[in-house]
Amino acid sequence: MKFSVRKAILIITFILVVLSFIIFFDFFTSDMNGWSVLVGILIVYGIEVFALWRCPHCKAYLGRLTIFAKYCPHCSKELE
Numbered sequence: 001m002k003f004s005v006r007k008a009i010l011i012i013t014f015i016l017v018v019l020s021f022i023i024f025f026d027f028f029t030s031d032m033n034g035w036s037v038l039v040g041i042l043i044v045y046g047i048e049v050f051a052l053w054r055c056p057h058c059k060a061y062l063g064r065l066t067i068f069a070k071y072c073p074h075c076s077k078e079l080e
C-alpha cells in the first residue's frame with residue numbers, strides 16, 4: 001500500500017475518532033453510555049496507527065511524527 005494512501009486512511013480514521021467522541025460523549029450530562037463503543041474505536045485506531053504509520057523504506061514505526069513530516073527519522077529517506 002502506498003504511503004500517501006495509508007496516510008489518508010489514518011487521517012480519515014482520526015476524523016471518525018473525533019466525531020465519535022463528539023457523538024458518544026454528552027457534554028451537558030457527562031453521560032457515559034457510549035464509552036464502551038468509544039474505547040473500542042480507540043483500540044482499533046491504535047492498532048491501525050501501529051500497523052500503517054510506518055516508513056515505506058525501512059518499515060520503522062514513525063511514532064509521534066506528524067503527517068507533515070517529509071523525512072523518516074530512522075533512515076532519513078523521503079516519505080512520499
Ligand SMILES: [Zn+2]
Pocket residue numbers: 055056057058059060072073074075076077
Ligand atoms: Zn525509514
